[in-house]
Amino acid sequence: MRGIVFDIDDTLYCRQDMLVKAAETVLGVKVPDWREFIRIFYEKSEINMAALESGEVSTHDINGWRYNETFRLLGLPYKQDDGGKAADTYLELQSHMVISDGLAGVLDKIAKDPDIRLGILTAGESRHQWNKVGMLGLNRWFSNDYIIVTGDTPYTKPDKELYKMMEERLDLSPSDLWMIGDNYDKDIKGAIENNWHTLWLNRRGLPDPEHLPDISVLTDEEFIAALAKEFT
Ligand SMILES: [Mg+2]
Structure with missing residues (x-):
């Protein structure tokens, strides 16, 4: 039996394209x-992930601030309310997001294997992340029992406790588990330290880290091919 645990944002769908598109639309x-x-x-x-996860601030407000800071640092022409508008546009784009056909196809095959358990470990505000589970239709492949949203726990990625929690949920040991994500520090490094296997979707083409993942890929096409090769 093997367990495969996915991150959501920028792993199961491409969040960064939507973030940039929302900015370009507003500006x-x-x-x-x-x-x-x-x-x-x-x-x-x-900077403010902890406040977000605890529900002190909303995803919308924090995204507005992140947008304005990014506009400012990049010297882009913006007005004070553009950050909030970009956050609205981003939420609107998110409400139409889907899993790509290629990824859905390989997840269909993996989910049919009785020797594989599929999990999700995602960071963010509870309601916002569970909404994404619904919008992306993730229950087609993932049972809610095997989904951990950090906002529902006292921890944030990459706290060791989250990996332990997932080992218990899936009832599997580290050597049988794979972590799959786009963020090296949040998804991959902690998993390696917990002796899990790792697949890094390095969308931004960052340089090789000190502790290499088992598999690294750069694009969605390579990602889908790697999942098919390793798990089907
Ligand atoms: Mg991510």
């Missing part, structure tokens, strides 16, 4: 360097 300009935009936006996201 009416093309973001010159999307990698730099995402790097700054995600750096700002680290």
Whole structure:
């Protein structure tokens, strides 16, 4: 028996495309360097993750602030209320998000294997992340019992306790478990330290880290191919 645990954002769907598209829609300009935009936006996201997970601030308000900070640091032309507008546009885009056909196809095959248990470990505000589970139709492959949202726990990624919690939920030991995610520090590093196997979807093409994952891929196409090769 093996367990495969997925992150949601930028793993099961491409969040960064939507974040940039929302900014471009509101500002009416093309973001010159999307990698730099995402790097700054995600750096700002680290700052108040704990307040977000505890429900002290809403995802919408915090995204508005992250947008304005990113606009400011990149020298993009913006007005004070553009951050909030971009956050609205992003939420609107999110409400139409879907799992790609290629990924759905490989998840269908993996989910049929009786020797595989599928889990999700996702960071964020409880209601917001559970909404994504619904919008993306993730219950087609994942049972709610095997989904952990950090906002429902006292911990945040990459706390060791979250991996232990998942080992108990899936009733599997570290050597039988795989963590699959896009964020090296949040998803992959902690899993390696807990002796899990890892697959890193390195969407932003970051350099190799000190402790290498079992598998690294750069694009959605490579990601789907790697899942098919390893798990079907
Ligand atoms: Mg992610």
